Structures are given as structure tokens and as C-alpha cells.
Amino acid sequence: MSRILIQNGRIVDPANHLDAVGSLCIEDGKIKAILTEPAGFSADTVIDAVDKVVCPGFIDLSVRLREPGQGHKGSIATETRAAAKAGVTSLCLPPDTRPTIDTPAVVEFIKDKAEKAGYPQVYSIGALTQRLAGTELSAMFALKQSGCIAVSNASAPLVNLLILRRAMEYAGSHNLLLMYRANEPSLSGNGCAHEGEVASRYGLPGIPEAAESIALAQCLELAELTGCRVHISQVSCRQSVIKIQQAKKYGLNITADVAIHQLHLTENDMIPFDSAYHVIPPLRSEIDRKFLLDGLAGGILDAVCSDHQPHDLDAKLGAFPETESGVAALETLLPLMLDLTRQHGLSLSKAIAALTQRPAEILGLDAGALTVGFPADICIFDPSANWQVNAQNWLSVGRNTPYWGQTLSGRVMHTLQAGRLIYNFQDDSQ
Amino acid sequence: MPIQNLNIDTLFDSLETAIRCQIAERKLKNPLLVGIHSGGAWVAQHMHRRLGLVEALGLLDITFYRDDFSQIGMHPRVKPSQLPPQLEGRDIILIDDVFYTGRTIRAALNEIFDYGRPNQVLLAVLIERDGRQIPLRPDCFGARIALPDGQRVKITGPEPLGVCIQTAVCAA
Amino acid sequence: MTKHLQLTEQGRLKHFLTIEGLSKELLLEILDTAESFAGMSGHQVKKVPLLRGKTIVNLFFESSTRTRTTFELAATRLSADVLTMNIATSATSKGESLLDTIRNLEAMHVDMFVVRHALSGAAHFIAQHTAAHISVINAGDGQHAHPTQAMLDMFTIRQLKKQFSGLKVAIVGDILHSRVARSQILALNTLGVAEVRVIAPKTLLPVQVKNMGVIDLHDMAEGLADVDVVIMLRLQKERMNSAFLPSESEYFRCFGLTEAKLKYAKSDVIVMHPGPINRGVEIDSAVADGPRSVILQQVSNGVAVRMAIMSMAMSGHGVVA
Numbered sequence A: 001m002s003r004i005l006i007q008n009g010r011i012v013d014p015a016n017h018l019d020a021v022g023s024l025c026i027e028d029g030k031i032k033a034i035l036t037e038p039a040g041f042s043a044d045t046v047i048d049a050v051d052k053v054v055c056p057g058f059i060d061l062s063v064r065l066r067e068p069g070q071g072h073k074g075s076i077a078t079e080t081r082a083a084a085k086a087g088v089t090s091l092c093l094p095p096d097t098r099p100t101i102d103t104p105a106v107v108e109f110i111k112d113k114a115e116k117a118g119y120p121q122v123y124s125i126g127a128l129t130q131r132l133a134g135t136e137l138s139a140m141f142a143l144k145q146s147g148c149i150a151v152s153n154a155s156a157p158l159v160n161l162l163i164l165r166r167a168m169e170y171a172g173s174h175n176l177l178l179m180y181r182a183n184e185p186s187l188s189g190n191g192c193a194h195e196g197e198v199a200s201r202y203g204l205p206g207i208p209e210a211a212e213s214i215a216l217a218q219c220l221e222l223a224e225l226t227g228c229r230v231h232i233s234q235v236s237c238r239q240s241v242i243k244i245q246q247a248k249k250y251g252l253n254i255t256a257d258v259a260i261h262q263l264h265l266t267e268n269d270m271i272p273f274d275s276a277y278h279v280i281p282p283l284r285s286e287i288d289r290k291f292l293l294d295g296l297a298g299g300i301l302d303a304v305c306s307d308h309q310p311h312d313l314d315a316k317l318g319a320f321p322e323t324e325s326g327v328a329a330l331e332t333l334l335p336l337m338l339d340l341t342r343q344h345g346l347s348l349s350k351a352i353a354a355l356t357q358r359p360a361e362i363l364g365l366d367a368g369a370l371t372v373g374f375p376a377d378i379c380i381f382d383p384s385a386n387w388q389v390n391a392q393n394w395l396s397v398g399r400n401t402p403y404w405g406q407t408l409s410g411r412v413m414h415t416l417q418a419g420r421l422i423y424n425f426q427d428d429s430q
Numbered sequence B: 001m002p003i004q005n006l007n008i009d010t011l012f013d014s015l016e017t018a019i020r021c022q023i024a025e026r027k028l029k030n031p032l033l034v035g036i037h038s039g040g041a042w043v044a045q046h047m048h049r050r051l052g053l054v055e056a057l058g059l060l061d062i063t064f065y066r067d068d069f070s071q072i073g074m075h076p077r078v079k080p081s082q083l084p085p086q087l088e089g090r091d092i093i094l095i096d097d098v099f100y101t102g103r104t105i106r107a108a109l110n111e112i113f114d115y116g117r118p119n120q121v122l123l124a125v126l127i128e129r130d131g132r133q134i135p136l137r138p139d140c141f142g143a144r145i146a147l148p149d150g151q152r153v154k155i156t157g158p159e160p161l162g163v164c165i166q167t168a169v170c171a172a
Numbered sequence C: 001m002t003k004h005l006q007l008t009e010q011g012r013l014k015h016f017l018t019i020e021g022l023s024k025e026l027l028l029e030i031l032d033t034a035e036s037f038a039g040m041s042g043h044q045v046k047k048v049p050l051l052r053g054k055t056i057v058n059l060f061f062e063s064s065t066r067t068r069t070t071f072e073l074a075a076t077r078l079s080a081d082v083l084t085m086n087i088a089t090s091a092t093s094k095g096e097s098l099l100d101t102i103r104n105l106e107a108m109h110v111d112m113f114v115v116r117h118a119l120s121g122a123a124h125f126i127a128q129h130t131a132a133h134i135s136v137i138n139a140g141d142g143q144h145a146h147p148t149q150a151m152l153d154m155f156t157i158r159q160l161k162k163q164f165s166g167l168k169v170a171i172v173g174d175i176l177h178s179r180v181a182r183s184q185i186l187a188l189n190t191l192g193v194a195e196v197r198v199i200a201p202k203t204l205l206p207v208q209v210k211n212m213g214v215i216d217l218h219d220m221a222e223g224l225a226d227v228d229v230v231i232m233l234r235l236q237k238e239r240m241n242s243a244f245l246p247s248e249s250e251y252f253r254c255f256g257l258t259e260a261k262l263k264y265a266k267s268d269v270i271v272m273h274p275g276p277i278n279r280g281v282e283i284d285s286a287v288a289d290g291p292r293s294v295i296l297q298q299v300s301n302g303v304a305v306r307m308a309i310m311s312m313a314m315s316g317h318g319v320v321a
Helices: A076-085 A104-116 A140-146 A161-173 A197-202 A209-226 A238-249 A286-297 A333-343 A348-355 A357-363 B008-025 B039-051 B103-115 C002-006 C024-042 C066-077 C098-106 C122-129 C147-161 C179-190 C220-224 C248-255 C295-314
Strands: A003-013 A018-027 A030-034 A045-048 A053-056 A058-060 A088-093 A122-127 A150-152 A178-180 A230-232 A254-259 A303-305 A378-388 A407-417 A420-424 B032-036 B058-060 B091-099 B120-129 B140-145 B153-156 B162-165 C055-060 C081-086 C112-117 C135-141 C168-172 C195-199 C215-217 C229-232 C270-272
Touching (some): A003 A030, A003 A348, A003 A378, A058 A333, A058 A348, A058 A357, A076 A104, A076 A407, A104 A140, A122 A140, A161 A178, A161 A209, A209 A238, A238 A254, A238 A286, A254 A286, A254 A357, A286 A348, A303 A348, A303 A357, A333 A348, A348 A357, B008 B039, B008 B120, B008 B162, B032 B039, B032 B103, B039 B058, B039 B091, B039 B153, B103 B120, B120 B153, C024 C147, C024 C179, C024 C295, C055 C098, C066 C081, C066 C112, C066 C135, C066 C295, C098 C112, C098 C122, C112 C122, C112 C295, C122 C135, C135 C147, C135 C295, C147 C179, C147 C295, C168 C179, C168 C220, C179 C195, C195 C220, C270 C295
Parallel strands (some): A003 A045, A003 A053, A058 A088, A088 A122, A122 A150, A150 A178, A178 A230, A230 A254, A254 A303, B032 B058, B032 B091, B091 B120, B120 B140, C055 C081, C055 C112, C112 C135, C168 C229, C195 C215, C229 C270
Antiparallel strands (some): A003 A018, A018 A030, A053 A378, A378 A407, B153 B162
């Protein structure tokens, strides 16, 4: 009968249209009351959230934990701790683990490890095709039964459109959400940067915008044909935003997310050949970034994710094209989202919704909101706390972030998952 | 010689006398005059005229042979060294404006010997001052002076040639 | 950032990775210094002791005979000790990481790396991770830069045209894949030529190429009109196989430099080529061997220019703080 009272915080809950200072009561791991204290409620734990924001815990649609299979880059234990510190209370794990998430055994392994790590809300995303090879359908029903929340092609291509169609039909028949990363390999080739002014100047093989938007268009057409529910993962360019807008306008049931760094960085921010900026999809032009931002503000893009991809040191050491792509992005997610509210006019409510309410809707979870009766997944953060991105303040095994050494503003103080305190900033002082 | 009495023409007269003396004493055969850029080249040009030599004046730029390359790098405008193709067995009169530490002369000798093996090398300078750091010394000089700390002597030119103590009055 | 990587705090050259970030004054200093070395090969003494006691390692991850030999010759003429390593990188044999290769060589007390690599940014990476006293010279990295080649081309242009201002220069060929072209464009613009044109089919031009400070054209008559300098680039055979061009003969018909096409240029135009040349593909033998061609002069300037760059990069390191 654990009772927790969070008091004096500014409660921002977009799902329930709430933005007010007051108290939040938790009992037995569920939300008991908001803005009122039930009569006779005596809390075992009181958290004073004065000058802090209290919101639903973040739901991150793409977080790579690197387990199973890539232990040198991270583990379920280390990366879920980083997630907790980042205010993330539920996360989706893409299927490109090793082995891939294409059998129930792998799903069980992950669930088991996550529970042992004290972070059970790891949602596996099943592979769309066996071994992500793009040729044979995976056992999607079995995967769903064992707990997969969706299926995805990760960043692997399908061998041809017929296989994609069949996979979508099959997923649809089991009412599985397809999370699709759009990329046409014959156009992206071995590109490592956005095909634009910067790549041209520095002689880097480029990935044209069309590589994403063409694959996206094909997927949208097949979504209409097959009736499969589709979520587009990590959109990066203007053309993709336009196509998603058109599809939504014509009534197609699709959603989309964008990685946080795409909303901040462009090809022009890349320090020449600094592999910290090597990401796929690549950092594109200012025009693309503007479109992504406007798309988020206007609801064309539904959610923001971290696209967390921790790497070992060696992965980023080498000539730019031979380094591995990806940013370790969990712990910078909040301050970067808050920057969007500070500098780009995104309302705090929309920002939080993009991390909570919308991902929950996309995944069909009773979460992402401070609704009475929902699991108490809560994030309490200080919007104006400055902190430096360095070894003292970083939990992820991967230190591959372009923000390393920079001072950011906005810091999680407490994170609760189903009413358990999984992160307390006071435990940080080592 | 007192510093105040430095006069460029006097210096040249003294040097010319000294050189003619050495030519006779050492029985130099068809000596080749070689001036070290830049001050030494100016002095050598004047000497070349005074001595009435027919063969063209040789010129050396020691930039590539300096020993302080690692410390201060290299000046880009290196004038080409001009020496006759055959140095074997020649008698050379090496001319510089000021002899100070001796490093310039060491570099010049290294360069000359990279070209070939002369019979002998005579060193003639307009001014020899104190402060030697290498065991070399001129065979002929226009004047010998001692300078207090922080002062340098420079030859200015090419026209008109003058001698100048850095922190004192310049004498033409 | 590139500027700060290449220069010491005093603004002296430390690494030579790319023309980008270098001032016009510095480029002219390189040309003047090369001038001093150029006179040397006529002398009895072909060597100067400037870099005696220094060890220079040629790290060639991409094979090349001509660039490698000119660097070897340049180092030798500066009295340095030279070590050449040809490190084959095949898809199957991964071998040592770039960083490990560097560390192992550093343990042998070397002073300079001359690096050629198949990937853009390799020289930058090495310069950022190598020991503080070591200088890195980029002998060509991927499609990004070949700055020593660009400098010897500028040296050749200055020899023949005296001034850069007012010059119209055309670069013809596979700009997209050419690190030489990228460096040449930067050098020409920094040195203040009037106009840089690139002439190629669209498949061989980088996107937004105009932002590199050039005028892009697809026609030789228009492109060569009134130019003072034509630089022909080598066309690699694989471009035909990867759908960039239909055939060599079509390329030659459109973009190959013949005596007829040369007539569009000024009468005193000079024809350059970084080599090796593909006769009958990008350039006619009559032009390559003709009176306007300065290709061999480029080659002989290569040693002096590299001597200048190497000695400038090595100088001023032993500064006592």
C-alpha cells in the first residue's frame, strides 16, 4: 500500500488538458488523484516538486539497448538506467539486436533481463522478416503473443515491394503496428551524409532526400492497399513531411516520429569529419529541419524519439565514412526538447505530448497520461537546471554525442515507473 | 675602434687593405668572391668593384643551412644561391657584413662544401663584434668592436650603404 | 575548425590537409618557398639539410606510384629519412585499425605522416589523433582533397601566367569524384582568379556545385570560351560501369579535349592535367603533346612544391615556450 505524494509541482498533462500547480497522489503504483488530495491520504513518501514540472513519464519509440549481442556498446542494465535518468518510463527496442528479435525466445530473454534490471517496461519490436533479411516473413503472431508491441524492418531493406506488401498484409491481419524506416538502398548506396552542399564540398558519399521519400511513398501506397497500420520511424526530410501530410489529409491512418537531433542539427552543424555527427538518416539542410519542426508543431509528425544508439569508442574512431552511425541520445532528450520550447516557439504542452501522449496513442498503451487509474509513470524535471554533458553526469555506456562537453538546460529530478522511484537525482552525487 | 667613429667608407678602405694583404700573403690564385645574402652580398658587390675582379660575384643564401630551422622556421623568400659549377680547388674569399656568433659562417661553409671542395676559404667581414659562439674567426675585417648588452650593429642598404647601431645614432 | 587544426597558434602551417581555411597569404608563401626549391635540381647539390634527422613516413593506404615517388624524392632532397608503407586495404582483410597503425609508427619516433587514403576525412582523423609533435600531409583522401596537387597546379599557373587575377580557369571532367578538383577550386578562388568553370555531364557534378564558387556548364564550346587555363581530369573506367556515362567514345565526343575544341579558348591558353592521362578519352594526344600542354612541367614542379609544404609544416615546431 505504498503511497506517494508529489506536491507543489507544475503538473503538465496534455492528454487531460492539464497545466496547473498542485499535488499528485499515487497509491499502489497507480495514479490516485490529481490536484486534490483524497481525504485521509497519508503519504509514505513526499516529493516536493516546487519549481519543477510534473508530467507523464516519457515513452521513447526507439532506444537501442545493445543487448542481446553487442555487449561492448551497452546492455539492458546500463541503458535502462540511462533511460530512467532521462525520465523515460517506457521504451521500444528495435529488432536489430543479435540475434534479431524474430523468435519468442529472444523476446523472453529481453523481458527477463529487463525485469532483473528493475526496468520491466521494455517493449520489444519484432522483426518484420526473419533475421531482418527482407525475404521471409517472421512469425509475427508468435512474436505478438510473447509480447512484441509492433513489428519493424529496423533499417534493413526488404528485397522487393511484393515482400513488403505481404509482410504488411500479414502484420495487418494480426493487428500489428508496422514501424517502418523508409530507405531505398539503390539511391542511398553507401552514403554517409546528406546529399547536399556540405557533402559535395567535403567529398562525402551522399544520401539524397529522395532515398527516404520514395521508399516512404511506396510504403504509404501499400498501407492503403493492405490496410496495415503504419508508423513511420525517424523522418528526416521535407519531402517525407509533405507526403505524410498528404496521406493524412486523404484519411490514411498513419503516424510518424522524428529523432530529437534532427530537430536541432543540420548538415551545417557538422564539424568537418567529426564522427559524432555521423547519423543515419543523415543531418539534412536547414530547409528540411524547418519542415520537421513545423511538421511537429502542426501535428503532421506525431512524436519525438531519442533514437538512442550508444557506441563504443572504436566505433567512432576512423575516417568519417567508415565510422558507425548513431548518437547516444537518451540523456539529452529532455533538455533538447525544452530548447525547442525556448527557441522555436513549441509550446511545453505540445513538447510533452510528443514524448508522452502521442507515443502512447501510437502504441495503444494505457500510459503517457496522468489519468486516474493509469500506472504511475511520472517524470519530475527542473526546466532551468544547467548541467554539463560529461562523464560525471552520464550513465549510458555510449558517449557518442555531439553535445559532449556542452552545457544544457533542463534536468530530470525524479522518475517513477509504476509508482516505484527508478531515478532520484540525489543518488547521483558520487 | 670606438663605436662613434664608425664610417662606412673607412670600413671599406680597411677591409680592402686587409684583403689585398691576405691575397698576397696566402698567394691566392684567381680568388672567387662569395657574398652572403643580404648584407654580405652588398659588401661583396662593393669589394668586387674595388678589387677589380672579372669573374662574376658568387652569392650564397644560407636559409636552407641555418641551424635554427626547428625553432623559428624558414623565411619564404629565399634568394637563389649563385655559385660557379666547379668549386673544386678554388680559392674562395667569403664575405659577410657582420661577424657575430659565427653560426652564419658555419652554415655558409656547410653550403659551400656541399657544392664541392675548395682549396681554401678566407673569411672577410666588414665588422667583427664580440659574442662568438662557434670557434671561427674572420681572416680580415674592416673593424673590430665590442657592444654593450642589448645593442646590435646592422649594415643598411643596398643604396646608400650605411652602418647602424640599433639603439644609438646611425652613421652613414 | 579546419583552420585551427592546420595552423599553430602563431598561424604557421602545422598540418597540410586541405586548402580550406588557409589564407591567400599562406598559399602565396607556399608558392614562394617552392620557387626557392625549384632552382635546386639544376644545381650540383640537389639536397639541403633542412630536415636532416627527421623521419617522414609515407602512409599509402591507396596505391600510387607517381605521388608516392615525388613525396619520397621531396623528403630525400630535404635530407630527411623516408619510410614508405603501402597498406593494402581489401574488403576481406580488415587488418589494423587506422588508429593502431598510427600508434605503432609513433612508437618509432617519426616526425611526419604523408597520408593517402580511400576515405574522405582520413587525413583529418590522423591529424586529430596523432602525437602533438607530428605533422600530417594529405596526399589525397577519398574524394575530399588533394591539396599538394592543387598547389603544384597553382605554381605552374603562376609560372606561366604570372598573375592569378583576371584568369578564367576551366576544369573539365569527373568533378564529383575528384579530390584534385575540389582542392583546385578552393585554391583558385582563394588566390583570386576571375572565374572558375566546371564542365561535365550532370552525372559527374556534385549537387549544388555552384556553392563551391564555380559556374557549371555541360558544353565545351560555351565552357572553354575565352579561358586562360584548361585543367583536364582523368576519367576512370568504372564510371562507365556504374551508370555515370554510356561510353568512352560519347564522353570523348562531348568533353574530350581536342585541338578543335581548344580553339574556343584564348590563343595562349595552357592545358593542364594532374595525370595519369587517358589518351583518347579525356584528351587527344595532339593536345597532350602539343605546344599548349604544360603537363610535364606540372610533374617537375611537384617535387619543389612538396618540399616547400613539407619544410613549412615541419618548421617552428621546436619553439621554446
